Amino acid sequence: MNISLLFASISLAAALPPGMAALRWEKRILLIAAPDQRNADLREQRRILARWSAGAEERDLKVVEIVGRDVTGVSDAAPTLRARYRLPDSRFSVILIGKDGGTKLRATRPIAAAALERTIDAMPMRRNRDL
Secondary structure, three states: OOHHHHHHHHHHHHHOOOOHHHHOOOOEEEEEEEOOOOOHHHHHHHHHHHHOHHHHHHOOEEEEEEEOOEEEOOOOOHHHHHHHOOOOOOOOEEEEEOOOOOEEEEEOOOOOHHHHHHHHHOOHHHHOOOO
16 A cells, blocks of 8 residues: 555544444433434524533533434444434434433434433433543
8 A cells, every 4th residue: 555545544534523332431422313404403403502512512412413314423324323223314303322322312302401401410420520
């Protein structure tokens, strides 16, 4: 393998976001799925998170979106994530996943910042300040 191709491969790999499995024990994940960008619930969940960004950051929350077949935030493919978390293609869903990989909260409507805060703050790792 030529050296410049090797460095290009390494640079590309470093630029890709991690997969969901790599985030386990590191981040809580808010997994948001919507059929398309025009979805009103998706836009509302984004507004909620934009106003609550400091709270999300303090709680080690990473947002992952599946919009149609596009995924942002992780390198996993949309069909893989939709199958693993039972997310329909045709409607909005949101799941809060704990650092242990378990589903902590699931909804078909946007989740308010207060509900996210309350749920995360009740988690054992959060009560122990993420030890």
